[in-house]
């Protein structure tokens with residue numbers, strides 16, 4: 001059955017431009033968003049969002065976009081600057097290869113959140129799925145930060161090359177109470193993961209190790225977790241007053257000895 | 266234990282001609298020539314020579330010649346010299362053998378067993394000097410049908426998807442800045458712009474010096490997502506998602522940290538000195554549906570203005586995979602055959618994975634036609650294209666255009682010494698060493714790369730003329746103009762060609 005597609009309805013509410021996404025195809029919705037941003041609008045409120053993909057994809061602006069509903073795949077992928085606040089859940093790939101900007105999610109996130117992100121921040125209040133933060137990187141002053149209020153699934157921070165991931169584990173899943181899944185940080189060669197729990201070293205993937213938190217780590221956590229708590233109305237002292245485990249790479253060159261030429265000199 | 270490892274080459278120096286200028290010592294990046302000034306004694310480390318021939322051509326009195334070493338292990342047809350050396354190397358190091366350039370095993374070359382037709386008597390050939398010959402090729406999605414609108418003249422009503430316009434069906438393949446020098450990149454970028462074709466960035470990003478040529482550059486999005494950035498995507502003429510490459514199908518890549526210099530770090534947007542690791546798969550793509558998501562994420566990010574290609578290695582099930590790629594929304598599928606070159610690959614992968622490009626082109630083209638979607642996307646073939654004849658045969662088998670990598674580097678002076686992964690390329694191509702880089706002048710490089718394209722294009726026109734065709738389009742998938750020589754029935758069936766004489 002063909003679902004009749006609608007045109008996005010645009011109205012104004014105070015300083016916000018409101019876009020009704022009900023029944024609107026993502027391509028049309030994103031065209032409307034892009035046009036509004038190009039016209040100079042800086043505050044957008046998208047209502048009735050129901051899984052539309054690619055919102056704020058590749059967007060370069062310092063605008064503020066509110067999403068009411070469920071944001072579809074690749075939210076703010078390749079984005080360069082916008083702040084996206086989701087009052088609901090996000091689907092796969094939120095913040096995929098993002099360069100700058102902020103994503104704040106009041107609900108849960110599914111898989112590959114923050115995949116390959118190079119800069120900016122993602123705060124997810126609830127749980128996230130598999131393969132989150134894979135190949136996160138950093139570059140000069142750009143150090144991406146991903147904070148998760150709940151727990152993360154398998155392959156968290158795999159191949160991580162930079163940036164910081166914090167998992168708070170404030171709520172746990174009944175079916176899997178661990179703070180993060182299997183193959184944690186496999187192949188990590190840059191960056192760090194902070195888990196608000198004790199994590200046995202033998203649960204880590206190849207190339208990862210546990211390290212003691214330093215004063216700087218504490219300061220970093222105070223700042224980022226503090227911000228997370230103020231956004232989601234949590235008590236920072238309570239959240240921070242806990243044991244954190246820091247996971248880092250054993251080496252920045254995990255494959256250095258793999259090839260015969262390297263050994264020859 | 267005695268290291269019984271005969272050198273591959275020996276350096277012969279005519280001592281009478283030699284004037285002791287020490288030029289060879291400076292020219293050889295591998296440290297073969299050594300001169301002890303006090304004792305006035307020469308020592309040649311033959312075992313380090315890779316036969317790049319740099320010293321031989323730079324010696325002012327031509328005193329040097331590089332020869333294959335006469336000393337070899339006793340002949341054995343199964344335990345070849347190479348097999349024995351590989352085992353010894355691995356026994357010493359316990360490591361994976363790294364190599365460069367394309368597959369070295371003596372598999373049959375289908376290109377060399379296919380011959381082109383020519384006109385005789387009944388269908389006159391065309392003289393390209395007298396009649397226009399069309400090599401122009403458009404890469405991208407073509408419409409189902411074209412609708413026109415008539416009001417005050419005729420207007421095109423159908424919306425045409427973005428296509429790349431190639432003046433000749435040959436492009437420079439993706440080789441990253443990092444694996445090759447900026448001078449090599451610049452040479453190809455200038456040549457591409459001049460001739461009206463394109464070059465690929467590879468996964469190392471686009472150096473600022475290439476920005477003036479960006480409208481002739483295809484950017485790449487690989488699993489490491491190095492340099493992938495909204496501006497980078499918008500800057501190029503098209504975007505290529507790299508899933509795999511013919512020289513190492515199924516595996517990722519590592520650029521060792523020692524090669525991530527300040528400039529490379531800036532172009533790739535990664536920290537200096539850290540390994541640049543490209544995982545084997547894209548971890549956001551585990552299915553055709555996931556691939557479709559990335560294709561459209563890139564189209565959305567560039568507002569549907571750039572064609573998006575997807576590159577895969579030619580593997581056993583290449584046809585259904587390519588169909589999936591086109592159905593997922595790609596504007597072209599790039600198929601990289603098992604002879605494709607590389608700057609660094611484990612030898613075992615380079616030599617033993619993947620299938621010949623000829624077979625892959627034929628089956629992908631056939632399958633897309635059978636499904637009625639050939640016009641949805643173009644086929645770009647690469648991996649071991651050595652001449653205009655290979656280009657013509659690839660197109661007759663079903664390709665729209667080809668990428669050339671190794672051939673382009675040879676035009677820039679590469680001698681295929683297979684040592685690119687060392688970063689010490691004696692010809693200034695596969696290196697970041699500022700001294701070695703001076704050996705390649707981008708001006709001269711551009712001239713030679715453009716010349717190669719012109720020469721091949723000219724030959725292509727002559728080939729078309731001999732076939733009695735006046736446009737490259739008429740050759741595409743025209744397998745009736747090919748015949749097989751010395752091929753088995755199943756091989757002929759896969760390639761879709763008749764045996765010679767039939």
Ligand code: SF4
Pocket residue numbers: 276292293294295296297298313314315316317318319320321331691
């Ligand atoms: S490696 Fe090259 S430069 Fe060095 S001796 Fe051999 S041919 Fe000459």
Ligand code: SF4
Pocket residue numbers: 317365366674678679680681682683684685686689690691692693694695
């Ligand atoms: S690019 Fe340089 S190192 Fe690589 S094969 Fe050619 S000459 Fe040798």
